[in-house]
Ligand SMILES: Nc1ncnc2c1ncn2[C@@H]1O[C@H](COP(=O)(O)OP(=O)(O)OP(=O)(O)O)[C@@H](O)[C@H]1O
């Protein structure tokens with residue numbers, strides 16, 4: 001029983017990496033494929049940014065069990081950190097990503113300390129408050145230039161100017177790095193500590209898990225990943241303004257993406273990010289006046305997933321697949 | 334005799350309830366010590382005090398003569414104390430192996446190199462995993478390593494809790510009702526395991542248990558508390574013939 005299980009698990013892990021490899025390979029050749037227009041590469045870049053932001057949410061919500069409705073705040077921290085550093089220090093996109101990640105990690109750590117006693121719905125409300133707070137700050141503190149916004153120069157990577165396609169590949173590479181990071185993290189002893197805190201704080205502490213340290217660490221790593229997505233958001237349009245980054249809907253979108261895709265599996269943010277980012281464009285292909293249709297569908301999908309497959313679409317599909325295989329008797333198990 | 338864990342007039346109040354009332358006792362190094370008493374006597378509360386889940390209002394606790402009244406809960410394992418819970422407290426969605434590995438958390442080394450799987454962390458993880466498998470086999474859990482613990486029968490789950498405590502390489506384990514809710518077969522198995530942990534690994538055991546047959550056969554020494562206060566202490570045979578203990582358990586007719 002255990003051996004079969006282990007073998008099955010090993011097979012699933014292999015499949016997961018194979019799927020991931022195919023996905024990245026497809027993403028690499030995508031812009032060169034015939035019939036692909038430049039708006040499609042831009043759309044794909046947007047999807048990449050959503051996936052990355054959702055990966056950040058998954059560290060905190062999926063693996064550590066703290067629901068966040070405020071990661072739009074970290075998106076803004078990353079975006080503005082890089083924008084200011086680009087404007088005043090003339091840093092390039094790569095440096096900007098490090099600056100954004102570091103700044104966001106720091107703010108995440110501080111927020112983790114402030115919210116040390118919160119969990120459940122209170123954590124959700126607290127993080128939502130954080131997103132509002134960030135929105136107010138960028139709206140009113142002069143250096144952030146409020147609704148006027150900050151215009152950024154053309155993007156540079158190690159001295160070379162990059163266009164839309166170059167930006168797409170930079171974003172894809174960054175997603176490769178965050179994906180590798182998250183997958184290493186969640187299989188490590190630190191990832192185990194996060195999940196232990198999620199499943200039973202008491203048992204975790206009895207096992208020596210320092211609740212304060214690991215909670216704040218989860219907050220800061222989660223914030224860093226979403227912060228890098230924020231850097232990309234800023235440089236994608238070479239412009240940051242409070243009009244965009246004070247928008248609370250980013251926070252909701254990222255949470256929906258994470259929960260719908262599956263918050264505690266590596267592929268979850270990919271599926272969820274694709275869904276949330278691509279949905280409005282997809283709808284426009286068929287409907288002339290979509291209005292709020294995208295919101296309605298997202299909300300419906302969230303409710304549907306929470307009822308039918310609470311662990312997310314990816315886990316739900318794997319279970320369905322396993323069940324079907326059992327039904328059809330095509331497996332030795 | 335060397336004292337491994339000692340409490341000195343420990344008092345805990347919950348509002349008007351005095352859960353522990355000046356409890357003093359001594360757990361001798363390398364022995365199996367039992368803590369018994371009727372329901373609500375304050376056994377779990379005392380365990381919570383000893384493992385730093387609960388502050389005491391009065392009194393002191395000493396681990397190897399070091400006062401631990403102000404220690405962090407998560408630091409107890411570094412001192413060498415592990416514990417299990419009265420109501421099973423496992424990470425249900427996670428596998429047996431993962432549950433045991435969490436027990437070894439304080440041995441993961443630097444968390445930053447651990448989370449990036451740097452070479453030293455990789456070696457360390459392999460060692461921890463090997464040891465976790467060994468412990469699982471010692472507790473007859475070798476076949477369940479990849480099974481989520483929520484799928485395991487009750488007796489198995491109790492053993493996973495013990496395995497998790499063992500993974501920390503403790504010098505002392507507090508067991509809160511290790512065989513409660515287990516059938517005879519499971520109880521016999523757990524009893525053997527407790528004895529082996531003590532004799533083969535030299536780990537001091539302090540256990541709370543209502544199963545008197547088990548307590549009387551595995552314990553070297555027994556402390557009895559009633560209504561949060563010391564009632565009696567002695568060897569199993571002394572306790573069995575102690576009039577106060579019999580009275581406390583059978584209830585007093587005279588008033
Ligand atoms: N957190 C708490 N708040 C208030 N009262 C408590 C709390 N924990 C325990 N008590 C009370 O303290 C007393 C001792 O409880 P405790 O759980 O320590 O007993 P016990 O000896 O472990 O009993 P059992 O054998 O049933 O497990 C009881 O009267 C209980 O109701």
Ligand SMILES: [Mg+2]
Pocket residue numbers: 376377378419
């Ligand atoms: Mg109890």
